[in-house]
Amino acid sequence: MSTPSITEEVRTALAENRPVVALESTILSHGLPPGRNREVAERLERVVRDAGAVPATIAVLGGVPKVGLTADELDVVCDPARDLVKLSRRDLGAAIALGRDGATTVASTAALAHAAGVGVFATGGLGGVHRGARDTWDVSADLDVLATTPILVVCSGVKSILDMGATLELLETRSVPVLGYRTDRFPAFYRRESAFGVPWRVDTPAEAAAVVAAHRAVPGDAGVLLANPIPEDFEMPSDLHERLLEEGLRLLVERDVTGKEVTPVLLEHFHTASGGVSLDANEELVVSNAGLAARVAVELSA
Ligand code: PSU
């Protein structure tokens, strides 16, 4: 694809082989409420800088794919009145040709980051195989892109709203290595552990970077998933989590929600029904992932 528009700061960092961390915009426009999203955007960029890397938040604005956003552009992404389209990788061409504003998911952010030469990316939760996918065929394009894009994605596992077992099976089929960060269990977004184990464990950013470097040197174009559990203090109590999950899944059926609306509707339900507990959890986990991604990026460019 043609090279996206890259800010001067990010371009210089890449040219000098300094660490850069890509950040997505769907979590801001569709995953967090207005106001709070702007604070989180700011905090994510700050935590990346504090760890010695350059943040590159990615979105499509006025039909231009952008790697690295100015403060004004972050305002646009976080403004509900701008009504950004949720863009998966397949939507990029249409959004560019039609001059639209759009927020990028893990799939489209990873694709644009890689096209720009950015090798490390932090998000909250990776998209995956939805419950009931046997009937609906709802499998996030995030998995497909990760299978074909050599980038490191740091996340807190996948949301428990997904079929985690099926998601892990698909990652195995598509040859995407999954590393647990200081854990032997696959994390479940709001919860630190799921019923599933991880095939590999790393305990330091240097170890993670060494695996990524070695993985890049073996055949194949798959990315790497580094699964970082939510910080202990912000893990959601399991009874609250169970209740919200049941309610959320019921809500989808009642309102007949399908396709790309599923994830935003469920997140919104969690946020309103938990009295802010899930919002704090979501913010802290993504901030933690951005910090870890930056530390791994620093090791990778050392
Ligand atoms: N992680 C979060 N909040 C989010 C998402 C991830 O903490 O809103 C978004 C990501 O952009 C991810 C998307 O790519 O959810 C998955 O959507 P879908 O299941 O429709 O592919």
Ligand code: MN
């Ligand atoms: Mn989907």
